[in-house]
Amino acid sequence: MAVNEITNNENNGREIKQLLMIKYGELGLKGKNKNQFINRLVKNIERAIADLPERKVSTSLGRITVPVLDDMPEVVSRLQKVFGIYALCPVLAVEKNLPAIQRAALQVLQESLPNGGEFKVESRRSDKRFPMASPEISKAVGGYIFAQTADKYTARMKKPQHIINVEVRDEAAYVYCGSYTGAKGMPVGTGGRAVVMLSGGIDSPVATWMAMKRGVNVEAVHFESFPFTSERAKEKVLDLAQVLAAWHNKPIKVHCVHFTEIQKAIHANCPEDYGITIMRRFMFRLAEQIARKNAAMAIYTGESVGQVASQTLESMYTINNVTNMPVLRPLIGFDKEEIVERAQHIGTFDISIRPYEDCCTVFLPAHPKIKPRLSEAVEMEQNLAIDELIAEALQKTKTYVLTPQGIKQFGEDDDE
Numbered sequence: 001m002a003v004n005e006i007t008n009n010e011n012n013g014r015e016i017k018q019l020l021m022i023k024y025g026e027l028g029l030k031g032k033n034k035n036q037f038i039n040r041l042v043k044n045i046e047r048a049i050a051d052l053p054e055r056k057v058s059t060s061l062g063r064i065t066v067p068v069l070d071d072m073p074e075v076v077s078r079l080q081k082v083f084g085i086y087a088l089c090p091v092l093a094v095e096k097n098l099p100a101i102q103r104a105a106l107q108v109l110q111e112s113l114p115n116g117g118e119f120k121v122e123s124r125r126s127d128k129r130f131p132m133a134s135p136e137i138s139k140a141v142g143g144y145i146f147a148q149t150a151d152k153y154t155a156r157m158k159k160p161q162h163i164i165n166v167e168v169r170d171e172a173a174y175v176y177c178g179s180y181t182g183a184k185g186m187p188v189g190t191g192g193r194a195v196v197m198l199s200g201g202i203d204s205p206v207a208t209w210m211a212m213k214r215g216v217n218v219e220a221v222h223f224e225s226f227p228f229t230s231e232r233a234k235e236k237v238l239d240l241a242q243v244l245a246a247w248h249n250k251p252i253k254v255h256c257v258h259f260t261e262i263q264k265a266i267h268a269n270c271p272e273d274y275g276i277t278i279m280r281r282f283m284f285r286l287a288e289q290i291a292r293k294n295a296a297m298a299i300y301t302g303e304s305v306g307q308v309a310s311q312t313l314e315s316m317y318t319i320n321n322v323t324n325m326p327v328l329r330p331l332i333g334f335d336k337e338e339i340v341e342r343a344q345h346i347g348t349f350d351i352s353i354r355p356y357e358d359c360c361t362v363f364l365p366a367h368p369k370i371k372p373r374l375s376e377a378v379e380m381e382q383n384l385a386i387d388e389l390i391a392e393a394l395q396k397t398k399t400y401v402l403t404p405q406g407i408k409q410f411g412e413d414d415d416e
Contacts, residue, residue, distance in 0.1 A: 021176065048078045084186055084215075085183060108176060188248055257396075
């Protein structure tokens with residue numbers, strides 16, 4: 001915001017502008033590529049608030065600012081789901097002179113500690129043309145607060161209740177106290193594209209969220225076994241994707257793969273204890289084909305070592321053998337309690353525990369093989385028409401597009 005945008009006000013000579021100052025952490029360390037990451041973050045911010053009253057998102061020397069009207073809670077709520085943002089600071093932007101800064105600091109403190117209390121002023125002068133050094137600004141602002149409030153507030157240099165931050169930058173002076181935590185990570189769209197194997201359970205939505213946190217554009221692959229699984233099981237997955245779309249900052253495609261005939265063939269032709277292993281090998285084959293068709297470069301799963309029979313290292317080795325594509329498992333070292341806590345944070349847990357089972361429970365063996373051998377799995381698959389089964393599953397696949405507002409079926413020739 002330029003200084004000439006600050007207009008006259010009867011009370012103090014200048015209008016105080018209320019903004020959200022956005023801090024973006026590790027993006028500032030990207031060297032010559034930094035602007036690409038910041039520009040993507042700005043676009044994602046603009047997309048997140050596109051349906052709200054129009055406002056200009058501005059960038060300046062390590063900070064992004066977003067004007068707020070009377071919609072601060074809504075803007076904060078939306079931007080807390082934009083990856084790449086480390087903190088959102090409600091700030092008052094004023095002209096770069098000491099009286100304006102002092103009045104803004106007092107206003108911020110009174111709103112933060114209306115009944116009095118301990119505070120500290122920390123100043124940062126990035127505009128070296130400003131005639132006062134940072135310690136001098138802090139001393140002058142603190143002295144002004146004491147003079148105006150008759151000792152209602154006391155200074156405390158260590159562990160104060162609130163810190164009043166003053167930043168004197170090229171375009172304006174910013175005063176704020178406190179911040180909202182952002183989603184952190186990297187802006188979605190800076191980390192390539194991947195497919196995520198999305199079930200209706202607790203783990204895979206969290207893995208999807210963690211992929212997005214590192215800037216990855218995701219598409220979901222879901223395996224359905226109608227009529228062994230119900231329409232409600234599919235609706236559950238689409239509801240999960242709808243929640244995740246708010247974090248994705250753009251629509252999410254969900255490819256629902258018809259998996260029934262593959263499971264029936266495995267059940268009829270393979271030993272029961274290897275059923276899960278061979279089923280997962282088919283899933284990876286299908287996920288890879290969908291990934292390549294959609295220009296994705298990796299497959300994400302919600303697996304954690306030892307959690308179930310298909311997640312032992314021996315199982316992962318045997319299952320992974322069907323694909324040369326990188327398989328990424330962001331939950332690999334998490335225990336269940338940690339995954340549940342993350343699911344509750346991102347808003348997927350209550351959906352995941354709905355009592356509608358997915359295809360992994362169909363033909364579930366009583367004693368699945370926990371240390372399958374690759375050579376044995378390959379030999380068993382000789383009894384299956386692998387190419388034909390995969391072609392049929394892909395031909396019957398339906399794709400849906402999920403946004404935070406709703407769902408629509410996605411045709412082969414449609415674009416996002």
